[in-house]
Amino acid sequence: MKTQLRKGTLEMCVLAVLARHDSYVYEIVSTLAQSMDISEGTIYPLMRRLQADDWVSTYLVESASGPARKYYRLTPAGGEALAAMRREWGSFVAEINAVLGQPRPEGDTP
Template identity: 55%
Template sequence: MKGVITTNIQFKKGVLELCVLSMLTRRDFYGYEIVDHISEYITISEGTIYPLLRRFDKEGYVETYLEESTGGPARKYYRLTAKGEETYEELKEEWFSFVDNVNQLVGGTVNE
């Protein structure tokens, strides 16, 4: 396991939105696969990701489809929509701006 981050719940929720959307820009994923990958970096549970995926579906950021699995029931996959890609780009830009500003504050480069 890499350096796993455990943080404030509210902060984590916002970061998770960006992380899930980022993953979905690369390819389609099923729910547990998302949980498994993100949990290598951030402490999360399935109970955190599935409500987020349902909200993304409701808001039109993702679409879903079922695909047969060789080892059990069909899996529900999530695919990013154009609206989801647009939202991802906006969140990513906000994230980098936020991180840059925090780094300036923490690093002491902001004029006092």
């Protein structure tokens, strides 16, 4: 059930990680991997999709060792998308909590 719930929220999680600070893919994956079991390879297709939607943009940062590293940054449009997803998630959780917290109607027990 946990896996089912996590599916479809991956985009939101990636955007949320980037909302904290700009990051590169390996760092994003490491952050997410602390709390969910993700397939590392598919993060790249996801990042390209987010880029195509103009939710994230990239820039290169020169590093002392090895080639320049590609950083991802949340765009204003990405920030709005994240805010919308957060609202949706919040109302979804509230609805489910309301159902779970509801006492059984009287006379329902056989």
